[in-house]
Amino acid sequence: xxxQQLRYIYExxxxxxxxxxAAEALFTSQPGVSKQIRLLEAELGVEIFVRHxxxxxxxxxxxxxxxxxxxxxxxxxxxxxxxxxxxxxxAAGSLSIATTHTQARYxxxxxxxxxxxxxxxxxxxxxxxxxxQVCEMVLDGTADIAIATEAISDYDELIMLPCYQxxxxxxxxxxxxxxxxxxxxxxxxxxYPLITYDDAFTGRSQINKAFLGRGLKPNxxxxxxxxxxxxxxxxxxxxxxxxxxMAYDPAEDRNLGMIDAAHLFESSTTRIGLRRxxxxxxxxxxxxxxFAPHLTRKMVETALAGGHEDDYSL
Numbered sequence: 001x002x003x004q005q006l007r008y009i010y011e012x013x014x015x016x017x018x019x020x021x022a023a024e025a026l027f028t029s030q031p032g033v034s035k036q037i038r039l040l041e042a043e044l045g046v047e048i049f050v051r052h053x054x055x056x057x058x059x060x061x062x063x064x065x066x067x068x069x070x071x072x073x074x075x076x077x078x079x080x081x082x083x084x085x086x087x088x089x090x091a092a093g094s095l096s097i098a099t100t101h102t103q104a105r106y107x108x109x110x111x112x113x114x115x116x117x118x119x120x121x122x123x124x125x126x127x128x129x130x131x132x133q134v135c136e137m138v139l140d141g142t143a144d145i146a147i148a149t150e151a152i153s154d155y156d157e158l159i160m161l162p163c164y165q166x167x168x169x170x171x172x173x174x175x176x177x178x179x180x181x182x183x184x185x186x187x188x189x190x191x192y193p194l195i196t197y198d199d200a201f202t203g204r205s206q207i208n209k210a211f212l213g214r215g216l217k218p219n220x221x222x223x224x225x226x227x228x229x230x231x232x233x234x235x236x237x238x239x240x241x242x243x244x245x246m247a248y249d250p251a252e253d254r255n256l257g258m259i260d261a262a263h264l265f266e267s268s269t270t271r272i273g274l275r276r277x278x279x280x281x282x283x284x285x286x287x288x289x290x291f292a293p294h295l296t297r298k299m300v301e302t303a304l305a306g307g308h309e310d311d312y313s314l
Contacts, residue, residue, distance in 0.1 A: 003077060005040040006070040008033050009048055013067050014140055017049065017056040075275070078141070092121035093281055098134035098143035099126065101226045103270065106246045107164075108147070111291045119283050130200045130225065138275055144284060146273035147291070150200065158273040159303045163292035165269050167262035168207070169248055171231060172240040179257040186214050186264055193221040193239035195230050207242055210265045231256060277304060 011022040012033065023030040041047055048063035049056040059067065095115075099108065104126055116124060127134070127143055131151035137143040139157055146152060152160040170189065172178050181188045190211065197204045211218050221239050224230050227247035234241040235255050248258050272288060272295070274280070285297040 001040060001043055003074070005036045006073055008036050009040065009067060010070050010074055012037065012049070012056065013059060017058070019056060075278070093283070094123040094125070095145075095281075095284060095287060096125045096127065096137075096143040097145050097147060097287075098137035099128060099147040100131060100134065100149070101128055101228075102244055102247055103147050104128055105227065106244070107270065108291070111287070114290055115283075115287050118286065122283055132200065135273055138273055144274075144278075144280070145288070147270065148273070149268050149270045150205065152271045152273040155273070157276055159276055160271045160273050161288075161292070161295055161300065161303060163270045163272055163295070165267040167245055167267050168242055168265050169245045170240055170259045170261050171234050171243050171248060171253070171256045172259075173235065173237045174255070174257045176237075176240060176257065178240050179259050181259070184259055184261060184264065186211055186216055189240065189242075189261075189264075190216045190218050192219070194218045194242065195222045195224070195233050195239040196220060196242040197230070198223045198225050200225075206266050206268055274300070274304060277306070280304070 008022070008026065011026055012019055015021040015025065019033055020030050023033045026033065037048065044062075044066065046062040046066070047060050048066050050058040050060055097108070108126070112124065112126075115122075127137055129137065131148040132154075134143065134146045134148050135151055135155050135158060138146045139155065146158065147163070152158055170178060170184065176192075178184075178188060178192060196207060199205075199208075222233055224233075227243055230241045230243055231247070231253060233239070242261065245260070245262070248256070250258070272292065280300075282297075285300055288295050288300055289297065
């Protein structure tokens with residue numbers, strides 16, 4: 001048994017039992033992967049995968065146990081590598097952030113700029129996706145950190161640390177009557193075609209909850225995953241938009257009017273997600289603290305070691 005075999009079965013499972021895709025991800029051949037899996041099964045005395053002809057179609061019960069152990073061992077190996085890199089060169093390496101468009105576009109630029117100035121030898125990469133996609137990126141090792149508002153709490157394998165709270169505004173063409181509503185109400189918003197976020201993104205659940213609580217059904221005519229797309233279609237006067245307040249910039253969005261709507265919706269909390277018991281390099285803690293100054297290295301280390309995330313509430 002060797003770590004290469006464990007990596008092979010892990011990648012096959014991660015790629016939906018597609019051996020060809022796993023082999024491509026591992027930069028090796030499909031026959032080589034299949035052979036090593038057979039050798040591992042023979043050594044363990046159990047079948048890890050159910051086969052139909054030459055195809056893998058399911059994971060056996062003992063296979064699930066083997067895969068769980070293999071994943072933990074591979075994570076520990078990655079942690080060992082991180083330890084070596086930390087002490088051989090503390091200021092060089094790589095950091096991968098998985099986040100949504102709104103965070104990447106509006107919340108992260110200053111943090112990224114400051115981090116790159118402080119750690120010029122660290123290769124920083126941003127991966128964008130839905131909240132669930134960014135969580136999966138951390139779990140499968142594609143990213144080190146997830147930053148999102150939705151979904152992180154749905155993953156037991158991740159710790160979630162609160163970063164900041166935010167709320168919403170209404171945007172519309174400058175002469176739209178909604179901008180003159182005083183006070184602004186959900187009933188007034190519901191009278192107009194509405195453009196807002198897709199259900200999986202940017203606190204949409206809080207929007208749905210607010211309207212439902214008043215017995216209203218908003219006329220949502222268009223949804224998007226991108227704040228800039230929402231603003232584009234609102235500027236064409238196709239509807240009014242419900243937008244994250246951080247995504248409206250008076251200097252850049254001169255073709256739109258804005259009215260604050262924080263009194264109509266519950267606040268949403270953006271969180272950082274980290275893999276439980278991961279070993280993080282020093283500059284990762286620096287990035288986290290740059291994004292959320294209250295999350296000190298000691299607090300994050302305590303959470304990673306098994307502390308309660310509730311201790312870090314805003």
